[in-house]
Structure formats: structure tokens, C-alpha cells
Amino acid sequence: MKTSQILKERVGGLWEKYVKHEFVKQMKEGTLPQESFRYYLIQDSKYVEVMLRGLMRASSFAPSSQATQILSTILNTRDKGMEVHNYLLDKLGITHEEITNTGYNLANYAYTRHLYYYSTKGWKEFLSAWAPCMWGYYEVGKYVADSPNQLFSKWAEFYASDEYKRRVEAILGALDSYEFSEDLLIPFSASVRFEIMFWEYSLRREETPFYELI
Template sequence: MNSDALKESVGELWEKYVRHDFVKRMKDGSLPLENFRYYLIQDSKYVRVMLKSLLNASSKGPIDQVSKIILKVFQTRDKGSEVHSFLLSQLKVNEREIQDTGYSLVNYAYTRHLFYHSNLGWKQFLVAWAPCMWGYMEVGKYVLGSPNPLYNKWAEFYSSQDYRTRVEAILEALNSVDLGEGLFKVFMDSVNFEIMFWDSSMRMDPTPFHGD
């Protein structure tokens, strides 16, 4: 299947992504809350561009695939938003702070990468998007049970059946498209962006880039 071939093509990079030190420290509860707070703000900004990219790419895809994925994403969005809002409130992050905070260089580049491929076509977007959605399901299952209640709450959503239905719909669509050689690089680029996203959150990089 396409998904298996893509995952195999990145080799050890996948493990570096889903078992990054940021993830391991969420699992054992040792990740400083300030790093998680930074991550949540950047992730909030990423998700907005991700949804914009999904809607942009949707006009270029088969209606059955597009409608199924959008339905699954938006059916479970309230639950995901509820968890995200709870975490933000616990860390005293409000909407104004998210708006006023810029993108890190990594996040700025990653979101542009995603939107660029949404302009190229449906299958290009699916390949660029899949590492985020698929990897977070694996990360969620791994982090579940963290002694830190906030990290465990985060993991509960990404390890849930609701989230799994999103991923299954995306992988089903991904497995039905024709993969060209260039798309393997797109997938690898996204995996690398995910690794760099964790790296950036560990360092708490500057956030000077504004504008969606």
C-alpha cells in the first residue's frame, strides 16, 4: 500500500519523529510546562493553516474522498477543540496571545509547505499532510498514561477512536492515489518538518513571522 511504502521510505526518520525527546518527556512527565505551552501556541497557529490547506485542496479531489475526510475531521473537531481549549486555559493562554505571537521559522516554513502542496493538487496535499495526522495517532498512544495530567489529557484525544477515524479516512484516500517519485520526497519533507517542530519547541525558538 502507498502508506506502507511512504513510511518505509523515510526509514529511521519516522522513529525520530514519533519517539522524539519531546515526546518521550511528555510520556514520562519530565517535559517543562513552558515548552508544552510554547508548543500549544505554535500548534494552534499550524492547525489554522492546516484546515485552510485542507479546504483549498478539497476543490481538487474526488468528491467521495474529500467529503469523507472533511466529515470525519469536522465531526470530531469539537472534541479536539474542547481538549485544546482546556489545555490552553490551564496554561493561561488566551486567543489574543495566540494572535499576537508570531510563527517560529520552522512553523512558518512547514505551514507554507502544506499550503503550497494544497495548491498543486489533492494527492500532493494528502502526501504532505499524512505524516502529521498519522504520526500524532502513534504519539498519542505512546504518551497515554503520562503522570502529567495535561500531557495525558492531550494524549487521550490523539489516541482516541474519534481521532483514529480521521487517520483511517486519510490513509484510505492516500492508498488510492498514484504516487510519483517526487511525492516520496514530499512525505519525507513533512516528516522532517515534524521532527523540527519538536526541536523548535524544545528550544523555544523566536517567533518573528506574522501573517497567515
């Protein structure tokens, strides 16, 4: 069995709690409050910025072929992702200044610190910490794609796309080049838990007291 499949199997029911969280179900049904979605998009924008910094840091440990493939895949599919992201920000009146001036909620603060920590440990460790986000969003995107709410279906459009699927395949392919070890389960499992927390905090629109990442 591939390493990624073992990791997913080992987290058990946590994976289903992540990809079928109440936040996700409400997006699919079209009943998620717009303010919760707006809150989520701001926090996600902040997360992605740190995640990309972590990727660049971790890629210094990577075999050049793997780093090149993953980075080129992301760059080659960046336009579609940015098009959807900017469309949603515009529709919800979210400015870059608002994103910058909004604090990190506790889940996002912890999750981004977790990712950046593993970006300093090694390539396979970072891949294990990063994979739940990228892989899970592909499943979530396909699940939410037929939402009756135009904003939610538009959001899911990119994550359910072939372009995004290529990103996931490149990341999982790199992760699967390493043999499974219990050490990889630790960052993978923690990231799944952080993803669940990310949905929960967005659903409740928790306070955002953390303004700086150190």
C-alpha cells in the same frame, strides 16, 4: 504494499525520530518543562489554522467522495478535539489574543508554507504532505497517553482516541487510492522533517519572529 506504508518505509529512521523525539519522550515521562509545552500549544494552534485552510483549498482538486468523507469525519469528531484543546489553553492561561499576537517560529513558518504550497498542486500531493502530521500524532498519542503528567496525558487523550483514528483512516484510505510515485515521497519526507523540527523548536522555545504569512 499500500502507498502510505511505502512512504513510511522509505523515510526510514526519520519516522522514529519524529514519533519518539525527545520532546515526545519527555511528555511520556512527565518531565517536559511546562513552558515548552505551552510554547508548543501556541505554535500548534497557529499551524492548525493554516493546515485547515490548506485542506479546504486542496479539497477543490479531490474526488467528491474522498473530500466529503474526510471533511465529515473531521467535523464529526471536532467537538472532542476542541474540548481537549480548550481545556489545555485554559489550564495554561493561553488566550486567543496571545496566539494571534505570537509570531510563527521558523519551523512553523516553513512547514505551513510547505503545506499550503502542496494544497495548490493537487489532492494526492496535499495528502502526502498532510499524512505525516495526522498519522504520526496517532502514534504519539498512544505513546504519551499514560504520562504521569495530567496535562500531557489529557493532550494525548484525543490523539489516541477512536475518533481521531477515524480521521487518520480516512486520510490514509484516500492516499492509498493512488499508486506510489517518487513525486509523493518528496512532500511526505519533507513533512516528517518539519515535524521533527517542530518538536525541536518547541523544546528549545526558539524565537518567533514571523508575524504574518504571505
